[in-house]
Amino acid sequence: MLNLTKRAAWAEQAGYDEAQIAMLAVGSAMVLFMCPGLAYLYSGLARRKSALHMVWIVMAACLVAIFQWYFWGYSLAFSGTATNKFIGNLHNFGYQNLERDAGGYPEMLFANFQGMFLCVTVCIVVGCIAERGRVFPCLVFCFMWATLVYCPVACWVWNTNGWAYKWGVLDYAGGGPVEILSGFSAFVYSAVLGRRNETMMVNFRPHNVSMVTIGTSFLWFGWLGFNGFSCLTPSLKVPYSIMNSNLCAAFGGLTWCILDWRIERKWSTVGLCSGIICGLVAATPTSGIIPLWASVILGVFTSIVCNFSTKIKFWLRVDDSMDVMAEHGMAGVIGLLFNGIFGSSAVIGYDGVTEHGGGWIDHNWKQLYIQVAYIAACVGYSCVVTAIICLVLNRIPGCNLRAPSDGEERGMDEDQIGEFAYDYVEVRRDFLSWGETKNALSVNGEEPEPLLGAGYHESALAGEQTHETDKTRGGSDHEKDGEQ
Secondary structure, eight states: OOHHHHHHHHHHHHHOOHHHHHHHHHHHHHHHHHHHHHHHHHHHSSSSHHHHHHOOOOOOOOHHHHHIIIIIIIIHOOOOOOSSSSSSOOTTTTTTTOOSSSSSSSHHHHHHHHHHHHHHHHHHHGGGGTTTTTTHHHHHHHHHHHIIIIIIHHHHHSSSTTTHHHHOOOOOOOOIIIIIHHHHHHHHHHHHHOOOGGGGTTOOOOOOOHHHHHHHHHHHHHHHHHHTTOOOOOHHHHHHHHHHHHHHHHHHHHHHHHHHHHSSSSSOOOHHHHHHHHHHHHHHHHHHSHHHHHHHHHHHHHHHHHHEEEEEEEHOOOOOOTTTTIIIIIIHHHHHHHHHHHHHHHHHHSSOOOOOOGGGGGOOOHHHHHHHHHHHHHHOOOOOHHHHHHHHHTTSTTOOSOOOOHHHHHIIIIIIIIISSSSOHHHHOOGGGGGHHOOOOOTTTTTTOGGGHHHHHHHHHHHHHHHHHHHHHTHHHHHHHHOO
C-alpha cells in the first residue's frame, strides 16, 4: 500500500509540484502516441504494396529522434549557457548537468517532454518518401536534419536566449519548429527525391481509408496533450488550449469535407481526416494565445487555404504524396499569422506566469510584422538547409535517396522491408508483369534464374491451361485408358 503521507512530504521537501510532474509525464506519453498515429495515417494513404514501408520508416525515425535528442539535441536547443541567439552549446550533452528542480519538476522530465515534439516532427517529415524512398538514407537525413534544422529553430523561439523569444514571437506549441519546418522540409525532400513513376499512378487511391481514420484519431488524442500541456503548468490554460484545439479540428474537418463534396457530391472520409489534421496543426501555435471564437474562424479559414494548397504540388510538379506541405506547412503559417491578429493578452496570461501585449485585437500593431519575419526565417532556413542536406547525402555512395525503379514497381515493402502488410498473391506475386523476369539477359548461354519463383508461377499457369484444354477435349489419356 502506498504511503501517501511520506510521498507528499518528500515532494514538498524536494520542491516538486506533483500535479506538474504528472501533467508532463502524461503529456509525454500522449505526444509519443502521435507517432503510431502518423504511421497508420501514412500507411493507409499509401498503396497496398508500400503500406508497411510507411509504418516502418515512421517508427524508425522516432527511434532516431529519441537518440539524437539524448545525444546532443536537447543541449543544442535548450542549454541555458549558450552565448548566442541562434543555437545552444553542448553543456547538456548526453543529458548531463540537468537541474534536479527546474521550477517544480526535474529538468529531465521537461527534456523528455520536449523530445517527444522532435519525434513527432521527424515522423511528419518522413511521409515525403512514400512509395519511392530508401529507408537508410532517410534515417541518416533524420539525424542530420534534427541537428541542423530543428534544434536551431527550437532554440530561436523556446530558449530564453533565442532571438525569436527575445523579440516576443507568439508561437505557443510549435507552429515554427514543428509545423513549418516539417511541411516545407518534406516538400524540398520530395523535390530532390523526384516524382513517382507516372504510369504507375493511374487510378491511384489510398489503400485503406479505415486505417487513415484510425491514424487521425490517434493524432487527435495525442494532439490534446501536445497543445494542452505546452504551458507546462496546471492552470486554466490547459483546458482552454484543449478546447481551442477541438474547435479548430471540428470546423476544419467539416469545412474540408464540404469543399470536397462540392466536386464529387460525395462525403469524403479522407477529406474529413485531412481537415481535422489541418485544424489541429493551425491550433498548435494558437491554442494558448487566441480566444475561442477566433478558433472557429481559424478552423474554417485554414481548411479552405490548405485544401487549395494541395494544388501547389501539381503546379510545381513536386510529388509531395502525403500533402505534408499543404497540411502542415501552410496551416502552421496561417496559425502564426492569426496570432499576430487575434492574440489576446488575457488568454496568454491564463497560465498565471506569461505576460505579453497580444496582437491586433489588443492594439499591439507591430506583432503581425514580428510574426511575418519569424515565418519567413523558418521557411527560408528550413528550405535552404534541407536542400543542402539532401543534395550532399544523395552524392554519398550508398546513400542514394531514391529506390531503384524495379523496386518501386514491386513496391517498397518488397524492396526495402522484405515483409508485407498484406501478404496476398496479387500484391507480391504479380511476377508476369515484372520487367526483370521477362527482359533479363542470359549469362554464358544460360537463362537467368527467375525472381521470387516467377518461373514456377508461369509453369503453374501453363499446367492449369493444359489441364483445362484436356478437360475440353474429353479428359486426359489416363482417363481414356481407364475407360477402355
